[in-house]
Amino acid sequence: MDNTMPIPTWKFIPKGDTEESTTEKEEWCWIADYTDGTSLKQFDDEGYFHYFSEIDQSRLYTFRMVHEQLPQVVVAFRPGFKLIHFHKVTVRTASEKAPELRVRVPCFGYEGIGENKTDIIKVILAIMPDGSIIVLDDANKLTFNMEG
Amino acid sequence: MTAATTDLYETNGATVVTGGLSNVNMGSNDSYNIVTATYPIVAGTNSFEKWHRIGCSAKGTSTSLNNWKVWLSSGAITANVSFKTNLREAGYEGAQTYNTPSATDRSATYKYSQTFPTSTPTLTNLGYGGTAGAAMDISSGLTKYTDYIVSQLQTTAGANQGLTGGVITYQYDETS
Numbered sequence: 001m002d003n004t005m006p007i008p009t010w011k012f013i014p015k016g017d018t019e020e021s022t023t024e025k026e027e028w029c030w031i032a033d034y035t036d037g038t039s040l041k042q043f044d045d046e047g048y049f050h051y052f053s054e055i056d057q058s059r060l061y062t063f064r065m066v067h068e069q070l071p072q073v074v075v076a077f078r079p080g081f082k083l084i085h086f087h088k089v090t091v092r093t094a095s096e097k098a099p100e101l102r103v104r105v106p107c108f109g110y111e112g113i114g115e116n117k118t119d120i121i122k123v124i125l126a127i128m129p130d131g132s133i134i135v136l137d138d139a140n141k142l143t144f145n146m147e148g
Numbered sequence: 149m150t151a152a153t154t155d156l157y158e159t160n161g162a163t164v165v166t167g168g169l170s171n172v173n174m175g176s177n178d179s180y181n182i183v184t185a186t187y188p189i190v191a192g193t194n195s196f197e198k199w200h201r202i203g204c205s206a207k208g209t210s211t212s213l214n215n216w217k218v219w220l221s222s223g224a225i226t227a228n229v230s231f232k233t234n235l236r237e238a239g240y241e242g243a244q245t246y247n248t249p250s251a252t253d254r255s256a257t258y259k260y261s262q263t264f265p266t267s268t269p270t271l272t273n274l275g276y277g278g279t280a281g282a283a284m285d286i287s288s289g290l291t292k293y294t295d296y297i298v299s300q301l302q303t304t305a306g307a308n309q310g311l312t313g314g315v316i317t318y319q320y321d322e323t324s
Contacts, residue, residue, distance in 0.1 A: 017287075088322070097315075
């Protein structure tokens with residue numbers, strides 16, 4: 001008898017496709033909390049995956065990144081700004097000394113024009129593989145030691 | 149979210165494309181996974197060019213990839229050796245059209261006059277569709293590839309070892 005638990009999956013229709021597919025949950029998932037008290041979860045309680053583009057930023061209050069074992073990371077959204085979320089993926093290719101190494105870092109935050117109507121304000125939080133959080137004004141400033 | 153599936157692909161010969169590479173060694177032969185002891189580069193000559201691309205073969209829950217960066221994360225470039233490439237953060241010269249790899253210096257034709265970067269570039273240094281850093285829509289039509297990364301190891305008579313332990317690392321931003 002197989003006693004292993006099935007890995008839970010969430011349904012979605014991939015962009016560009018017409019047929020439903022399934023996906024496993026991400027280690028770090030987002031939750032968009034709206035000003036009316038409702039929320040949109042990337043992996044919702046009804047078993048569906050949601051794209052980032054489904055977030056209604058016009059009524060966004062907070063954007064949270066949640067993890068099953070670690071404290072959540074919360075960004076208070078600034079109305080009128082643009083919400084940002086992506087993964088910075090770094091791949092060290094295989095060599096004679098080491099196998100391929102792949103690192104995916106969730107990055108999220110917001111950007112927009114400041115109150116002086118001139119300055120561009122950009123805040124990016126990067127959640128590193130060890131759970132530490134780096135706050136940046138430009139995700140291009142993230143550097144990785146991929147020696148191996 | 150299921151991550152998009154990407155890999156570094158090498159093109160050899162007429163147009164044989166290979167992924168799942170076990171190394172990116174340069175040598176005196178147009179082939180992938182080169183054993184350098186079998187195909188050493190004679191001092192004063194060049195390696196065969198490498199024509200690599202980053203390819204996306206499955207999208208998962210992602211919709212686009214952009215902000216391409218490529219660099220040499222390990223490996224020492226020794227004296228009398230130059231490691232040339234078309235990767236560049238400023239003045240990117242567009243997509244290069246594949247031609248069977250050669251040991252001749254064709255850097256003027258295929259724009260690989262730059263030194264291969266040895267640390268994480270600050271800005272994108274590779275293009276998609278001829279434009280540096282451009283977004284690759286991965287919602288359909290996979291496998292899709294970036295522009296070619298053309299590179300060549302060039303040596304002078306005093307060289308006694310080329311590039312030891314060279315490892316290429318690539319990076320991109322993935323959006324869902």
